[in-house]
Amino acid sequence: MKVTTRINGNLITVAIPILLIASLFILAKSEAFASNISSLSIGITLDLLFTIPAIYFLLIRKKAIPKITVVPFFVMGMLIAFQIIPKEHQFILKWVKTWIFPIVELSVILFLVYKIQQIRIQYKAHTLQKPDFFTALQEASRAVIPGKVSTLLTMEIAVIYYGFIYWKRKKLSKNEFTYHKNSGTIALLIALIGIIGIETYVLHILLLKWNHIAAWIVSGASIYSGVQIFGFLKSITKRPISIENNTLLIRYGILSEVSIPIKDIVSIDITSKDIELDSTTRKLSPFGNLENHNIVITLQKEYILNGLYGSKKSFQTLVLFVDQKEDFKTMIENNPNFLNQHVEKSNRIQ
Structure with missing residues (x-):
């Protein structure tokens, strides 16, 4: 019951700024906007860039949702504003893009570097007690980043680590047991990667005839899926x-x-x-x-x-x-x- 309530609360928290953005989008397409384009352009721009991110921040300030999630709403607001505000009324947007956005971008990069450094410190501390990479990474991520974000980050790092970094053959101790040599799972996953590769190529060729951007988006998603499956496959052989x-x-x-x-x-x-x-x-x-x-x-x-x-x-x-x-x-x-x-x-x- 508590989990359901928390999930609903988080959905409402995200839904409120999205609904506000949608209402501004509708306003920008209305006759009222066309009759008062100058002042409304300024108002809509300020709301998309600052008011809505500020409202979202107030909604999440006492929740476990990471505060850095304010940034996507700021970026989304800026992108939408460039689409709906006439070019001759984009002087505030251009000023924000030139002076404010680089500061936000640099702040995000510094924040991520800081968090990565924290995870490294925590990881080293945990590996002294728990040599299993994934277990140590999970605990290190949870200690630095709250909520679901740490789970997603841990999984993405683990996929890359097991798929492309950890190539050393795992030597089993007497207390360790494998489960992949005779189960047929590895063959199944290799076949699945092969199928994804063939489907990606065929679908890419077909989509190129319709839309180049769509073709590359779909192909990128398929390649990403293949990379994930390869990481899963390798992790099965490394974690007995x-x-x-x-x-x-x-x-x-x-x-x-x-x-x-x-x-x-x-x-x-x-x-x-x-x-x-x-x-x-x-x-x-x-x-x-x-x-x-x-x-x-x-x-x-x-x-x-x-x-x-x-x-x-x-x-x-x-x-x-x-x-x-x-x-x-x-x-x-x-x-x-x-x-x-x-x-x-x-x-x-x-």
């Missing part, structure tokens, strides 16, 4: 499932993950039988039935599976694929916390 400090760290690249104390595991079964997925039974892989499974883990209570771009799903039974399934099952069942939990359960039954 592991058992550390009596905790089971279940990962599926940067696509999904969850940490489970071994004491909360009721059972771990090796099975490839079809399992009906519902609100309490989830599959680790976001590809669902496109990927096989061979392990089913049942827990004492519900946990949250963290997914792509901050999505969350509750579960009490998790279905996944592990290449070394027997070793994985044995290591968990031989863990003292798992054994103690079952001994206590047996004693209670007696």
Whole structure:
């Protein structure tokens, strides 16, 4: 309920300045504007450049929304003003573009550099305790940038890092287990990248006959999707499932993950039988039935599976694929916390 209320509040916060911009756009196309073009041009320009961004700032000042999001409304207002205000009445716009906009642009760049430096400092601090890049980056980003922005930033950096920077072969420890070698996921993602490449080329050729800008926009979006999938693919090979400090760290690249104390595991079964997925039974892989499974883990209570771009799903039974399934099952069942939990359960039954 609280989450829904917060989401609705954020939507209203964004909707108010957008509605104000739309009303000014309508005013600029009206007969009233044509009959009083000089004074209304000044008023609309000032409202788009300063009044609406100021109203938006007042709406978000006590919220978790980053204050830097005021800048897009300023830029959007300036772009719209150049479109709807006649050129002979754009003297304020031109002055703002020449003197104010460069200051805003420089401020944004300095702000981003400062935040990146903060993330680097936080990342170094977290990597001393947590060597996994994605985990350290998540915590560093959350410490510097609030809300959903940190999640989006983390994911974009991780895609680039795993896709194009981290090429060193991952050496597994005894407590680490892969899940991509025999599952068929890598082949699936490679095929998907190939399909995107072919479709991008064909669609680009067709769209060029209609509109060059549209062709390059669509092609750019497709290439970006291909880059993301490649980053996801590489992350699957670099982030194994592991058992550390009596905790089971279940990962599926940067696509999904969850940490489970071994004491909360009721059972771990090796099975490839079809399992009906519902609100309490989830599959680790976001590809669902496109990927096989061979392990089913049942827990004492519900946990949250963290997914792509901050999505969350509750579960009490998790279905996944592990290449070394027997070793994985044995290591968990031989863990003292798992054994103690079952001994206590047996004693209670007696």
